[in-house]
Amino acid sequence: MARFNWIEFLNKHNIDYVTHGPNVARDNVNIACPFCQNDPSHHLGIHPGSGVWGCWRDDSHRGRSPVRLIMKLIRCSYSQAIDIAGYADRVELSTFDEVVKGLSRQTTKSANISHKPLELHTTFREIDYTVALARPYFNYIRERGFSKSETYDVIERYNLKFALTGPWKHRIIIPVYDEDGKLMSWTGRALSRRAVVRYKALSDDPEFADENNLPCARANIRNLLFNIHRLYDKYYEMLYITEGPFDAIKLDYFLDHDRKMATCIFGALPTDAQFHTLKLSADFYKESKVLLDEGAELQAIKISNRFGLINAGFAHLPDGVDDPGDLTKSHIKRLF
Numbered sequence: 001m002a003r004f005n006w007i008e009f010l011n012k013h014n015i016d017y018v019t020h021g022p023n024v025a026r027d028n029v030n031i032a033c034p035f036c037q038n039d040p041s042h043h044l045g046i047h048p049g050s051g052v053w054g055c056w057r058d059d060s061h062r063g064r065s066p067v068r069l070i071m072k073l074i075r076c077s078y079s080q081a082i083d084i085a086g087y088a089d090r091v092e093l094s095t096f097d098e099v100v101k102g103l104s105r106q107t108t109k110s111a112n113i114s115h116k117p118l119e120l121h122t123t124f125r126e127i128d129y130t131v132a133l134a135r136p137y138f139n140y141i142r143e144r145g146f147s148k149s150e151t152y153d154v155i156e157r158y159n160l161k162f163a164l165t166g167p168w169k170h171r172i173i174i175p176v177y178d179e180d181g182k183l184m185s186w187t188g189r190a191l192s193r194r195a196v197v198r199y200k201a202l203s204d205d206p207e208f209a210d211e212n213n214l215p216c217a218r219a220n221i222r223n224l225l226f227n228i229h230r231l232y233d234k235y236y237e238m239l240y241i242t243e244g245p246f247d248a249i250k251l252d253y254f255l256d257h258d259r260k261m262a263t264c265i266f267g268a269l270p271t272d273a274q275f276h277t278l279k280l281s282a283d284f285y286k287e288s289k290v291l292l293d294e295g296a297e298l299q300a301i302k303i304s305n306r307f308g309l310i311n312a313g314f315a316h317l318p319d320g321v322d323d324p325g326d327l328t329k330s331h332i333k334r335l336f
């Protein structure tokens with residue numbers, strides 16, 4: 001892939017730059033750092049040959065891909081920046097079967113579905129403690145380690161719902177968004193601890209959607225990352241990666257939102273598409289750590305090579321805690 005042409009981009013968007021001067025290294029192009037509150041000069045250098053960019057004043061203002069800098073300079077969304085950066089390979093890499101599905105979708109009756117924004121199913125309801133029918137769902141979340149007011153907060157922050165009828169009957173609904181905050185899918189967590197299927201995601205198969213009179217997910221949930229739209233607001237010191245959404249919710253909620261966040265991969269191993277998103281987003285966080293479920297040492301060995309490619313380490317559970325779900329607020333505040 002050809003290097004992003006920064007000079008052309010800066011000219012096109014009338015962004016002032018210098019190629020000589022006290023802050024400019026050889027071969028570099030310098031601009032006022034858009035991440036600094038007010039850069040009086042041109043403190044952010046871009047090396048056109050390698051594509052690497054960085055600010056002379058703050059170590060967190062740097063990156064390898066143009067995406068984060070483009071977003072900041074022209075205040076565009078993540079996917080617009082991906083387009084501008086010419087990352088057309090995003091589609092190619094986000095797994096072959098998804099592309100094939102996209103093609104077949106155009107030939108089915110659902111041709112129009114994929115153009116309309118996905119909306120939460122009409123059977124979904126608000127989780128309100130004051131409504132008797134909703135209370136078991138409220139209490140389920142609360143019993144995972146939140147106070148009453150924190151539970152209200154969690155429901156609002158992650159837009160959690162529940163259903164009394166339909167395919168997600170007796171489940172807590174967890175919506176899943178893309179990088180730009182567009183609804184892509186959802187999954188439903190069974191309220192009953194004896195449920196055979198613990199999580200039930202919206203299908204991305206257009207034929208299944210048609211046959212069952214359901215909307216079609218915009219992508220397979222295994223290719224999405226929970227909470228990912230929050231990643232692009234700022235630069236994070238730490239991104240935690242968990243397996244399931246409730247672990248991610250609990251961790252994310254109690255973390256210092258200015259510096260840290262959590263996502264989940266909806267399974268034990270990351271898919272190619274998830275891995276690719278994490279890689280493309282690497283300029284938005286300093287470090288990432290994978291938090292595995294109990295007894296996952298073997299799995300850790302399997303995935304360490306893969307996560308090693310994006311510089312991810314492993315987060316360890318404190319003594320006496322066997323499962324991420326058993327972490328308390330105080331554990332998270334102290335140790336994460």
Ligand SMILES: [Zn+2]
Pocket residue numbers: 033034035036043044055056057058061
């Ligand atoms: Zn800066």
